[in-house]
Amino acid sequence: MASEPAETTQAAADFDAMSSSKTSPSTRQTRVRRREGAIISAARNMFVTHRYAGTTMAMIAREAGVADGTLYTYFENKDALARGVISDFYKRLTESSQIGVDGKRTTRTKLDFLARHHLGCVMDERGIIEMLPALTTSLTDYAGSEVYKLNKTYVAVFDRIVREGRACGDIPGDADVSVLRDIFYGALDYGGKSLMMRSLRSGARKADMTRLVDRLVGMIVGTSSHTKSVADRLEAVADRLEASLKQVEDT
Amino acid sequence: MASEPAETTQAAADFDAMSSSKTSPSTRQTRVRRREGAIISAARNMFVTHRYAGTTMAMIAREAGVADGTLYTYFENKDALARGVISDFYKRLTESSQIGVDGKRTTRTKLDFLARHHLGCVMDERGIIEMLPALTTSLTDYAGSEVYKLNKTYVAVFDRIVREGRACGDIPGDADVSVLRDIFYGALDYGGKSLMMRSLRSGARKADMTRLVDRLVGMIVGTSSHTKSVADRLEAVADRLEASLKQVEDT
């Protein structure tokens, strides 16, 4: 998760494959790709260790082994470079999440993995996603941005789990998926921050994480057994009653 | 460390209270405090409309009607000024929240109000709290900061509701309060962002907010399927249904 070459190499390979000209591994295109990867990697290192405000373009250039001006041939400005780092982060996060989720069977274990994986990655490269708000000039701009699309792609992993969970009855209720999504990721981000602060004193990070994730996933999946008891049927009735009641109340 | 705004204000207040001399409303202390208020207010306006990166110290000085250098007699630097704005925000938020909550009777209505109030305030002065991550140099520093203490004071409003709710049986489970707190505020912040983005297209902000808050509060209070007994739940639904129908009939 630390080094990007996997992602960059992959992208470069795709690009080469698309262009019909067979280029040797040291063609100009390849070198440019490689260098872009090096810059993003360097920028990530600096941003993670010194935060956005604490890293200068000169630091990134030195770390990447290029001149200051070179950065501007790859990214319009410091903000765009930071957005590039975030985009890269989301790409890696999406891929590793989907792979991990595919290896789990039940709705609960999928969500459990996703939550822990998210927490781990975000805490690992803490500061990367936290740059986002400061980089968002306006919501309308953000809505059309690359980062927004990649974020949507990432959370789609969660959305799919929820929809499948609904289909097989694991997830009760009929709330909008977006509501569950906000609760899931919002709670994880806040919980992650609390976790880090608490682990400054007591190193009991793992137990704390388990408590948070269990509670959160439990809230979504529900603890109801799968036996079709009278209680379950009553529950379903209550669900429907509540839904129509809400409609009445809203008008 | 030391974000001094609150520091200074508090110190000044203490000083006045201690000195037996009755100072007229145009004493030096008073004027200083007034000016500090003007600076914080000016800074808030600029930060809200232009974000942190987009506002210059010169802009704030002009808005506050003082010279550039004057800002630095009140705040160590731009970061400290921003922290002062955040501190001020938390103070107002805490007070208005507590007042509102005190006006509600049940656990559910208290949480419902708190959630809506939080969402409203944060969306209203959006960008203020979002500055925080960028201003946090290190977690250890933050743990001892004024802003952190004020945040703790603010979320204590929530903590109290939860504890009372537990005591009277409204809130089931024995999860750590901190977990519920992270879920509550995390979900609200994320949900708030989603809300704003969605309301760019469809102006259905109110209905969306209701859905989010209901689901979230329901998860905590336990009207949801897995926490309360079915009998209790049906009873509660019947109560609400009767009340709503009465309202409908009256109109």
Next chain:
DNA sequence: AGCTAAATTGAATAAGGTTCAGCTGTCTTA
């Protein structure tokens, strides 16, 4: 009024993001 210290000022300084005129290596074409 005169003294002291706190407040205030705004021009000077410094840091860092950004630009751009030139340089270098690679590709293309004859």
Next chain:
DNA sequence: TAAGACAGCTGAACCTTATTCAATTTAGCT
């Protein structure tokens, strides 16, 4: 293979802004 064209690269100069500080003003006091 040599010459021309050009993409990429360079880093010193430029410009905006946060920050400093010596000088000045103002308030409080005797």
